[in-house]
Amino acid sequence: MNEFFILKGSNVELEGAPETISVLPLGHVVSSKGEFDVDEESYKAMKAQIAKRGVDLVVDYEHQTLKGVEAPAAGWVKELKLEDGQIKAVVEWTPRGAQYLQNKEYRYLSPVVNVRKSDNKATGLHSLALTNTPAIEGMTAIVNSETFEGGQNNMEIIKKLAELLGLGEDANEEQVMEALKACVAENKALKEGQQPPAADENVVANKAVCELLGLKAGAATDDVTAKIMELKGGTIDGVNVLEELKALKQQNAQRDADEAVTLALKAGKITPAQKEWAKSYALSDPKGFGSFVEKAPQVVPMSEIAGGDNLPLKGDQIDDATMLVCKQLGISAEDVKKYGMKED
CATH class of the missing domain: 1.20.5 (Single alpha-helices involved in coiled-coils or other helix-helix interfaces)
Structure with missing residues (x-):
């Protein structure tokens, strides 16, 4: 478990806006938030962490980056160095940050470091902050933000919770x-x-899931699995809903096709002899049939429209309307006389 510490790396005040600043001394660091060690491995780990992020490390004001509020940058760390027994940072200050330092409106630096629990060694650098509230004086470490409520305090809570939970x-x-x-x-x-619910991997403890599936809370995994597979197959309470839906859609399609053909007959857009063809067309392509009926001319005189039944020929003569339809369908007059226009 990693821990955050908020520190000041030196008791030397920042004068102006220096390009290189001290961040942490090598050795054993003591602060009001805890103790940890800093060595060459710490330096290498911090450089590797920054390189992995692929972005410059921020220098903010009063650790605002950690507080989830608007956190403008005072500067950006461009490089880490190991010099004179200290980890140092090369900083590119923003105009506002540089002005604060030059006016001595901010005078102290506070790093936020990541500490490895296994050996209590600093292994990461989260951010740096300008602050004016140092709480401890000393060369090894100065806690610069005594009023900060995050970091180590949160980790202490996690530790206590882990202990209470038996972890x-x-x-x-x-x-x-x-x-x-x-x-x-x-x-x-x-x-x-x-x-x-028992601590058994064969039991599903989620009450809401079980109720949605119509099972009791704590139902066995096999029962839940069976229910889910039924739903995937479209079966609910023993009824194949998908098949029922398919049959219903077919019934509706038949009804709609019959209605469309009947309307076309009544409008004189098709002859009774075309009824079966028209129904097949309406079933396979309802929109296409509707467009055909809308654009088709009236081929059956209103005086000869007789509902949806086929009209017999008047003797052996073929009327003009029938000949017009036959011509559109590619049927000759001889075929009409030979086979007739009546249903069997």
């Missing part, structure tokens, strides 16, 4: 949060008068 000292924040969620869920179940 090891090396438990990370994510593990602590998962254990807390489990405790909250168990407490809620007890308040609702339910038995907390």
